[in-house]
Amino acid sequence: MRKLVWRNLLRNKRRTLLTVASLAMGVFLLCVLGALLQTFNPTETETSEKRVVVRHAVSLQFELPEAYWRRLETLDHVEAVSPLSWFGGIYKDTRPENFFSQFATDPKTLLEVFQGIEIDEASGEAWVMERRSFIAGRALAEKHGWRIGDEIFLKGEIYPVDLNLVLRGTFTYPDDQAQENQIFFHRDYVEEALANPGMVGTYWLRLDRLESVPVVIEAAEAMFENSDARVKAETEQAFAASFTEMLGNVEFLFGAIGFAVIVSVFFITANTMAMAVRERNTEVSVLKTLGFGHRRILGAVTAESAAIGFIGGSVGVLLAAALVRAAAQALSTMFPLFSQMTLRPGVALLGLAAALGLGALSGFIPGQAMARRSVVEGLRKVA
Amino acid sequence: MKLPLKYSARSLLVRRGTVMMTVASIAFVVLVYLGVLSLAGGLRSAFRTSGDPAHVVVLREGALSETSSFFSLERGREVMALPGIAKNADGSVVAAGEVMILNNLPRRDGSMSNVTFRGVSSESFQLRPALRIVDGRRFEPGTAELIVGRRLSERFPTLGLGSELTLGQLRFRVVGIFDAAGSSFDSEVWGAAEDLSSAFRRTGYYSSALLRAGSEAEAAALVQRIEDDQRLRLRALTEAEYYAQQTAATTRQFVLLANMLAVIMAIGACFAAANTMYAAVSARTREIAALRVFGFKRRSIMGAFLLEAALLGLVAGLIGVLLALPLNTISTGTTNFLTFSEITFSLRTTPMALLGGVLVAVLTGLIGGLPPAWSAARKHIPDAMRAV
Numbered sequence: 001m002r003k004l005v006w007r008n009l010l011r012n013k014r015r016t017l018l019t020v021a022s023l024a025m026g027v028f029l030l031c032v033l034g035a036l037l038q039t040f041n042p043t044e045t046e047t048s049e050k051r052v053v054v055r056h057a058v059s060l061q062f063e064l065p066e067a068y069w070r071r072l073e074t075l076d077h078v079e080a081v082s083p084l085s086w087f088g089g090i091y092k093d094t095r096p097e098n099f100f101s102q103f104a105t106d107p108k109t110l111l112e113v114f115q116g117i118e119i120d121e122a123s124g125e126a127w128v129m130e131r132r133s134f135i136a137g138r139a140l141a142e143k144h145g146w147r148i149g150d151e152i153f154l155k156g157e158i159y160p161v162d163l164n165l166v167l168r169g170t171f172t173y174p175d176d177q178a179q180e181n182q183i184f185f186h187r188d189y190v191e192e193a194l195a196n197p198g199m200v201g202t203y204w205l206r207l208d209r210l211e212s213v214p215v216v217i218e219a220a221e222a223m224f225e226n227s228d229a230r231v232k233a234e235t236e237q238a239f240a241a242s243f244t245e246m247l248g249n250v251e252f253l254f255g256a257i258g259f260a261v262i263v264s265v266f267f268i269t270a271n272t273m274a275m276a277v278r279e280r281n282t283e284v285s286v287l288k289t290l291g292f293g294h295r296r297i298l299g300a301v302t303a304e305s306a307a308i309g310f311i312g313g314s315v316g317v318l319l320a321a322a323l324v325r326a327a328a329q330a331l332s333t334m335f336p337l338f339s340q341m342t343l344r345p346g347v348a349l350l351g352l353a354a355a356l357g358l359g360a361l362s363g364f365i366p367g368q369a370m371a372r373r374s375v376v377e378g379l380r381k382v383a
Numbered sequence: 384m385k386l387p388l389k390y391s392a393r394s395l396l397v398r399r400g401t402v403m404m405t406v407a408s409i410a411f412v413v414l415v416y417l418g419v420l421s422l423a424g425g426l427r428s429a430f431r432t433s434g435d436p437a438h439v440v441v442l443r444e445g446a447l448s449e450t451s452s453f454f455s456l457e458r459g460r461e462v463m464a465l466p467g468i469a470k471n472a473d474g475s476v477v478a479a480g481e482v483m484i485l486n487n488l489p490r491r492d493g494s495m496s497n498v499t500f501r502g503v504s505s506e507s508f509q510l511r512p513a514l515r516i517v518d519g520r521r522f523e524p525g526t527a528e529l530i531v532g533r534r535l536s537e538r539f540p541t542l543g544l545g546s547e548l549t550l551g552q553l554r555f556r557v558v559g560i561f562d563a564a565g566s567s568f569d570s571e572v573w574g575a576a577e578d579l580s581s582a583f584r585r586t587g588y589y590s591s592a593l594l595r596a597g598s599e600a601e602a603a604a605l606v607q608r609i610e611d612d613q614r615l616r617l618r619a620l621t622e623a624e625y626y627a628q629q630t631a632a633t634t635r636q637f638v639l640l641a642n643m644l645a646v647i648m649a650i651g652a653c654f655a656a657a658n659t660m661y662a663a664v665s666a667r668t669r670e671i672a673a674l675r676v677f678g679f680k681r682r683s684i685m686g687a688f689l690l691e692a693a694l695l696g697l698v699a700g701l702i703g704v705l706l707a708l709p710l711n712t713i714s715t716g717t718t719n720f721l722t723f724s725e726i727t728f729s730l731r732t733t734p735m736a737l738l739g740g741v742l743v744a745v746l747t748g749l750i751g752g753l754p755p756a757w758s759a760a761r762k763h764i765p766d767a768m769r770a771v
Contacts (some may be wrong), residue, residue: 014661015658015661015662016478018654018655018657018661019473019654019655019658021654022651022652022653022654022655022658023651024651025647025648025650025651026651028647029647029648029651032647048504050406056435057487058484058485058486058487058550058551058583059484059485059486059487059497060485060497061450061484061485061497062583088451094447094632096632155445155446157445157446157447157451158446160443160444160449162445174771175526226590228584234485242487242495244497245495246495246496246717246718246725247717247718253419253422256418257418257419257644258405260411260414260415260418261411261415261648262405264407264408264411264412264648264651264652265405265408265410265651266402266656267405267408267411267655268404268405268408268651268652268654268658271404271405271658271659272403272658274400274401275401275658275662276406277712292507310591372706378554
């Protein structure tokens, strides 16, 4: 029986090949969509769960007083506090490829709060010492061809000041490569240029252990309950998720597209199998006469189309694995978020399973009609 | 001698089942393409209807949007006293200094988003004639009342008519729902500028000023005057230009996404079309030979099969368009990446997009049909005659 399945697959090689190819395109697309969607839900790392972000309760448009810094440091379970203000300046022009995150911060505490940042000691010290200096993620520095000692100009958009910064070091962030698409510089320098308004966008707190997270969140919010500027405290994940949330129903959009892809692929494979089954009326009747049961005939057809599904799915997954880096590069000019897109095994497996399932289903439906048809009717019918 | 169109059309009808399945798979390609494009179309039209070319938006120098802009009330008054601004019958200028505040609020599904609160003056209504109250009434300045865009109030449960919410230091009440004819103001909450700035402790500042010039030419002159005035340190541009810039990046991204999806899916569908057409050719081997014997040229045979494939694509394209039309009734929301604030809009399939969708389908059919048509045209007559 296995041989029959195999022979039937090769009986019309061109048809099998075309079906495999169109299935492969569908699975490729599903895998890429899955990989894209996963960039919205970054992996949770050990250290990030121990960090809490404190921001103004109204929205990020509002800043918090500098005085909150020392007060947050007095909270139990808090080991270090660092201020981070989103500068949002324009580098060269407003094209997406020149976009990267820019944070005004306090160098000393930043490296205490983000222990995942790896920078060689000499560069780190040089940065801490020099007011006008900045550090950049290695990937970002390479992308723009910045070398140590190079100066960059940022035109202020949110803040009414322009900055001239000099590169003193590059860092890596092995836990989460997406973090390398940013630069850090001295908030003192920005404050001075703004005539010392004494404001901070967000405070980042490193806690002693995971269990302290809810306690600290509650304590931080309670601390400023009756102040002019009430705060919202949340985990680093929740903070990151709030940006994705604002996007709205991305998951629904991608889900709808994925569903349409699956339906489209189903029509394609079902069509192939319907064609394949139709031309076999006579021979199936012969098989039945020879004593092959309904179930075996149905099984053979289902196995045949499942095999097409599996081959097509595998090709699609391989294609996606090979092209995902190139796709990430191409997309990152428009969507910086996607520069770190990778194909995770879960997504690949899901794509393969979808192909296999669709293949089996599209063989099963015409196969059932074929298995049920009476021998006499089948023999009488001419293809 | 050419084969009539009817031959290709009727040939399609012979193998209804197979053709229908292929048509369905191509129609879904068109549906996805149009679905994503309708996001771009809706977004673009929401912002295009917002901007009047005779209006001038004034921002702080360097600011790209109203939310990141601020300047003193004094500077605002200076700008609103410039010559070239249209005047009412009573001599007052048609200009409004406004305050923009983003406030994080929960959507109906519990997710959070930044909602734009616009603090306005009475001239603000005059400057947006499309805005009208559809339920309740306008707010009274000084009484902490708000009016909300209808689409926004549907998406945010705390912004329904009659609901109360605490903003900064004050308790506000929603007293009216307005409709701004699909423009981006539909995604805003309006209140008196003084009320909102004191609630959020933002007194003493305007985020932006909106000025009406007598004509488009006068608007251009006014823009030039403000830009040239080094002392003001303000940025001016026409309202139409401002809103076009607000969506440019996001709509480009949607268009890119739509094209990418369409290309990948269409390649897959091409293979499906090729499969169908190969089956058609092989089923009609003897018929093709007969046609050749009657004197039809290879070229005509190939043309007939190509036409058949194109027709298949056309039908699929039209079905895809029909499936996509109901999208126009859906309204959705996302965030404006320039300001990180919620924008609601209706999906819109533009005529150009629909045409593009049909084109994608016809091309899919044609490209998929090319190799089978080629093989049909090159069949060896005696062999073909003998085929079963």
